[in-house]
Amino acid sequence: MKWSHVKANWTAFYEAIQEKWPEADDAELDEIDGDQRAFIAYIAEISEMDPEEAREEIRDWLVGEIPSDVVMDPGHDNHSIALSSKFVPEGEEEMDDDSRFGDDDEYPDDDDE
Incomplete structure (x- = not known):
C-alpha cells in the first residue's frame, strides 16, 4: 500500500498501527493526522x-x-461509490437509492434475521 492510502484513511489505520506498534496512543495519532514525517518521528520516539x-x-x-x-x-x-459514477447512466446519481431494482430483500441483513 502507499502512504496516500494511510493518509486518506488515517483514523481507520489506528488499529493496524497499534497492532504493529502497541505503544502507539490514539491521542498522539490524532495529533499526527496522517503527516508522514511526524509519524516517522513518533515511531522513532516510542520504539x-x-x-x-x-x-x-x-x-x-x-x-x-x-x-x-x-x-x-x-x-x-463513499470514495468507491463516488468512483463508480462513471458507470452510472446519465440522469442518475451514484448515491441514489437502488430499491427500485427489487433485490433488496434477496439478501437480508443480519439484523433482519
Missing part, C-alpha cells in the same frame, strides 16, 4: 530507534495489504 530505522520499519509495514477494517471504513466506501 527508541533512530528516524532512519523507523522509516525503514514503516516502509516494511507499508508492503502489507490494506487492513480489512480500512477497506470496510465508510469513508473508503
